[in-house]
Amino acid sequence: MTSLGAQLNSGSYLCFLLWTLLLVALLPDGRQWLLLVIVVAFGWLSGRAVFQVLASRRFWLFILSILAMSPFVLGEADIRWGMLRLSWTGLETGLWMAVRAATLMLAFSVSLGALSVAQMVRLFDRLRLRGLGFALGVALNLGPVLRDVVEAAYHTLRLRGGFRRPARNARLFLITVIANGLRYGDDVVKAALARAFDPAAKLPQTSRFLGQADKAFIVGLAAVGVGLLL
Amino acid sequence: MKFSTFTVRDWVYVAVFGALWGALEMTLGAYLHVLFPPIANTFFTGLIMAGIGVAIALVGRYFVPRPGAVLSIGIITTLLKVLSLGGMKIGPVVAILAEAILMELAFLSKTPPTRWRYVLAGTLAVGWNFFHKFVMMRLLYGKGITEVYLKMVKDGSQALGLDIGYAVAIIGVLFLFRVAVGAAAGWLAWRLGRLVARRIA
Numbered sequence: 313m314t315s316l317g318a319q320l321n322s323g324s325y326l327c328f329l330l331w332t333l334l335l336v337a338l339l340p341d342g343r344q345w346l347l348l349v350i351v352v353a354f355g356w357l358s359g360r361a362v363f364q365v366l367a368s369r370r371f372w373l374f375i376l377s378i379l380a381m382s383p384f385v386l387g388e389a390d391i392r393w394g395m396l397r398l399s400w401t402g403l404e405t406g407l408w409m410a411v412r413a414a415t416l417m418l419a420f421s422v423s424l425g426a427l428s429v430a431q432m433v434r435l436f437d438r439l440r441l442r443g444l445g446f447a448l449g450v451a452l453n454l455g456p457v458l459r460d461v462v463e464a465a466y467h468t469l470r471l472r473g474g475f476r477r478p479a480r481n482a483r484l485f486l487i488t489v490i491a492n493g494l495r496y497g498d499d500v501v502k503a504a505l506a507r508a509f510d511p512a513a514k515l516p517q518t519s520r521f522l523g524q525a526d527k528a529f530i531v532g533l534a535a536v537g538v539g540l541l542l
Numbered sequence: 543m544k545f546s547t548f549t550v551r552d553w554v555y556v557a558v559f560g561a562l563w564g565a566l567e568m569t570l571g572a573y574l575h576v577l578f579p580p581i582a583n584t585f586f587t588g589l590i591m592a593g594i595g596v597a598i599a600l601v602g603r604y605f606v607p608r609p610g611a612v613l614s615i616g617i618i619t620t621l622l623k624v625l626s627l628g629g630m631k632i633g634p635v636v637a638i639l640a641e642a643i644l645m646e647l648a649f650l651s652k653t654p655p656t657r658w659r660y661v662l663a664g665t666l667a668v669g670w671n672f673f674h675k676f677v678m679m680r681l682l683y684g685k686g687i688t689e690v691y692l693k694m695v696k697d698g699s700q701a702l703g704l705d706i707g708y709a710v711a712i713i714g715v716l717f718l719f720r721v722a723v724g725a726a727a728g729w730l731a732w733r734l735g736r737l738v739a740r741r742i743a
Contacts, residue, residue: 451622490738494558497555498554
């Protein structure tokens with residue numbers, strides 16, 4: 313069986329994300345679980361990203377923490393033991409909060425998880441924002457450089473007794489980090505110019521943003537959305 | 543807003559400031575979000591992250607003085623946050639994008655930006671922190687405006703030591719506090735931009 317993900321382009325995933333955000337905001341509590349089922353089903357049909365999220369400890373910790381805390385902090389108290397309070401309304405509210413949170417987390421993972429960095433850069437190219445794609449690539453590779461810059465600035469200031477005048481040295485720290493980041497940026501500019509990179513150049517389009525299958529998918533989403541709301 | 547007028551240097555500087563803001567979100571932001579659980583009062587987390595992030599983005603605007611620069615920095619930061627190991631967190635993503643859009647609005651005028659425009663941009667962006675709670679509570683937790691307002695008044699009365707009857711004053715103080723932080727961030731960004739420009743000249 314060909315997975316749904318293989319037939320859809322990036323436009324469908326972005327539309328799906330917007331559709332989910334809209335419905336999470338508009339649907340009444342009682343119908344939120346239907347949306348969750350749809351998101352899980354779409355995630356299952358389009359790849360394996362949804363299972364990775366469902367298998368992660370962080371996801372369940374977040375969801376269960378909402379459920380665990382809600383009777384203590386939300387709603388009017390039904391039972392009180394000194395400082396401790398419990399509310400059934402709070403637990404019910406927490407349950408729906410957890411469903412909404414799970415829906416949103418899964419929708420984001422399914423839609424954005426389907427796009428690799430290379431696909432995101434291609435998506436920007438497709439949207440005639442080649443420079444933004446280039447900036448994303450540069451920013452992703454800047455992490456280790458910035459860490460080195462921050463460490464060097466911190467240790468230099470510390471060894472020169474920077475902690476004795478924290479305000480002045482916080483300013484010096486920021487100036488050093490930003491100035492060194494920009495200096496590294498100048499090297500990147502030289503390298504890009506040496507390769508004749510032009511952010512405004514038009515590239516031949518190799519990938520589609522929306523195809524026939526995507527259009528059908530979006531119409532289907534709209535119909536399901538209206539159905540859920542009515 | 544014409545991105546085609548951006549030079550390679552502009553895009554690289556957008557990347558540098560986006561990476562700086564993103565690194566801050568992934569380190570300090572993640573740390574603060576662990577310290578303050580999702581449904582506890584996140585007043586300080588949001589305010590600290592918004593204040594520092596807005597200052598960084600506005601310093602970036604100083605070095606890329608083109609319409610769309612702050613929005614681009616915000617988009618890069620958002621994508622870094624989304625792609626980070628910490629995973630997808632909806633609240634910060636919405637906040638970063640909203641702050642970037644609001645800062646961009648402050649630079650819509652064609653006159654050259656001044657210190658006061660930076661202060662306005664900072665104020666608008668950090669001011670979002672006040673409304674963010676209403677939007678996110680509706681989106682994530684399905685709560686109405688009234689419930690969020692009541693909780694904000696209750697939390698605010700405890701934090702400020704004011705009687706709950708002074709609801710309007712409490713809300714006003716909470717909003718003005720954000721405005722003050724935003725204005726300070728804008729002021730600092732202008733000053734920091736000039737100092738960094740002098741250093742690298």
